[in-house]
Amino acid sequence: VGGINGVAAGAGMALAMATDIRLGATGLRFIAGYPRIGASPDGGLTWTLPQAIGYEQAMRFLLENRTVDSTEALRLGLVGEIVDDALFHARLAEYCAMLADRSPLASRLTKRGVTRAVAIDLESQVRYELANILRAFRSGDSQEARAAFFEKRKPVFKGV
Structure with a gap:
């Protein structure tokens, strides 16, 4: 289970996407970052991202290098749940306890x-x-x- 609270960029995003289930805080942001530094995705992101959001959305996200907020992240399937920033850690702990x-x-x-x-x-x-x-x-x-x-x-x- 991944808890995304803040900015997940580049390899940090790859790490977040490597989790099976993702909960995000309202203040989260995702950004690929690779085009800006003349690099290609790493950390398994070229496999995990299309699995989560589909081929075309993954290509658009990676090539356009746009920043995605929590609302769009939920819509795309980057996260499965968005929680208010103030309640984030408690909800993440509760969810993990339920799975355990x-x-x-x-x-x-x-x-x-x-x-x-x-x-x-x-x-x-x-x-x-x-x-x-x-x-x-x-x-x-x-x-x-x-x-x-x-x-x-x-x-x-x-x-x-």
Whole structure:
């Protein structure tokens, strides 16, 4: 999870875009910066940016070198949520705590599946998903989740 509060430019933007989920403060700004210094993007930005916002929007953003504010960042998909500057750190902590409360195994399998999906064909991806869901359903975390559901309590996950 990436929290963007302030300016993310060049390699700093690449680092922000390398995160799976991004929350931004209202005062954030993104700028590629590369054209201004006669350079090309680095830090994986040529892969992560088109994945997040699509090919054309990525090309426009990188080549035009314009500054994007929080409203446009949300519209483009550079971030998934914008939070008032004063509430930013509390919301980021709350969001991370919510994710940490999930099954580690299910989270890991989900991340692997989504990461693979952008690089392979649909048929291979569906096979991969099937293998993962079978593994997940056989796990201790899955058994605990079902028991907790029927017992109307919060599950205690162990990542196995």
